[in-house]
Amino acid sequence: xxxxxTEIFTEEQNRIADLAKAFAHPARVAILQxxxxxxxxxxxxxxxxxxxxxxxxxxxxxxxxxIGIIQGEINPPRVCYCINEPVWEEARQAFGSLxxxxxxxxxxx
Amino acid sequence: xxxxxTEIFTEEQNRIADLAKAFAHPARVAILQxxxxxxxxxxxxxxxxxxxxxxxxxxxxxxxxxIGIIQGEINPPRVCYCINEPVWEEARQAFGSLxxxxxxxxxxx
DNA sequence: AAGGATTATCGTAATATTGCGATTTGATTT
DNA sequence: AAATCAAATCGCAATATTACGATAATCCTT
Numbered sequence: 001x002x003x004x005x006t007e008i009f010t011e012e013q014n015r016i017a018d019l020a021k022a023f024a025h026p027a028r029v030a031i032l033q034x035x036x037x038x039x040x041x042x043x044x045x046x047x048x049x050x051x052x053x054x055x056x057x058x059x060x061x062x063x064x065x066x067i068g069i070i071q072g073e074i075n076p077p078r079v080c081y082c083i084n085e086p087v088w089e090e091a092r093q094a095f096g097s098l099x100x101x102x103x104x105x106x107x108x109x
Numbered sequence: 110x111x112x113x114x115t116e117i118f119t120e121e122q123n124r125i126a127d128l129a130k131a132f133a134h135p136a137r138v139a140i141l142q143x144x145x146x147x148x149x150x151x152x153x154x155x156x157x158x159x160x161x162x163x164x165x166x167x168x169x170x171x172x173x174x175x176i177g178i179i180q181g182e183i184n185p186p187r188v189c190y191c192i193n194e195p196v197w198e199e200a201r202q203a204f205g206s207l208x209x210x211x212x213x214x215x216x217x218x
Numbered sequence: 219a220a221g222g223a224t225t226a227t228c229g230t231a232a233t234a235t236t237g238c239g240a241t242t243t244g245a246t247t248t
Numbered sequence: 249a250a251a252t253c254a255a256a257t258c259g260c261a262a263t264a265t266t267a268c269g270a271t272a273a274t275c276c277t278t
Contacts, residue, residue, distance in 0.1 A: 102192055
């Protein structure tokens with residue numbers, strides 16, 4: 001089907017999955033790295049840095065905006081993108097907590 | 110096309126994207142949470158915990174094994190899964206470093 | 219050897235994602 | 249008003265993902 005049954009999982013699980021999607025494609029990792037390092041900000045600069053078509057970059061930016069991890073400020077005729085700090089921290093926290101629920105000891109197999 | 114151009118990205122970016130995929134679906138988040146908390150281990154128990162068909166759970170387990178974040182030990186007629194600690198730590202590290210490259214200040218927009 | 223229990227794989231269907239050329243939109247500049 | 253620039257959106261094609269029933273494989277038990 002290709003359709004995820006979101007309704008059968010918790011809000012938290014769905015949110016983590018969504019946040020993870022921001023990082024689940026190398027192009028988006030590259031974009032987030034560039035923005036986090038502030039090496040690029042304007043959409044056109046991102047397109048120059050990445051070997052992908054403008055339309056493709058724009059699509060990845062749209063997905064990142066949907067997740068909320070970046071935001072865009074219109075500055076005609078350009079758009080300046082940057083990390084949306086609250087969501088960046090939310091992601092850091094979410095993954096941090098997730099990684100911490102594992103404690104070696106007591107292996108069960 | 111639906112085909113990611115992995116060759117144009119760095120090894121690190123591709124690896125992060127792959128690790129993120131482990132968490133990019135709520136069912137896999139649920140599975141990893143169960144394994145990390147050792148609430149379940151045997152494949153059949155995971156199937157019982159999740160409202161998904163056995164074939165579907167098996168497929169998610171296969172993907173998690175491909176990424177390397179879990180491992181399975183055959184214990185006929187069952188298979189006991191658990192977190193593969195080195196990769197779990199690799200993921201913790203990778204995401205930790207990624208989140209840390211962002212420093213508020215110096216916003217560019 | 220036959221049966222039972224458990225998990226993996228196959229085949230299929232539906233939806234999602236990735237990528238890009240072409241076009242459109244939005245706003246400035248001439 | 250026309251031209252221009254940057255970015256978003258459209259439309260399409262190709263591949264990937266998600267899900268599940270059915271079947272196969274595996275290995276123990278009888």
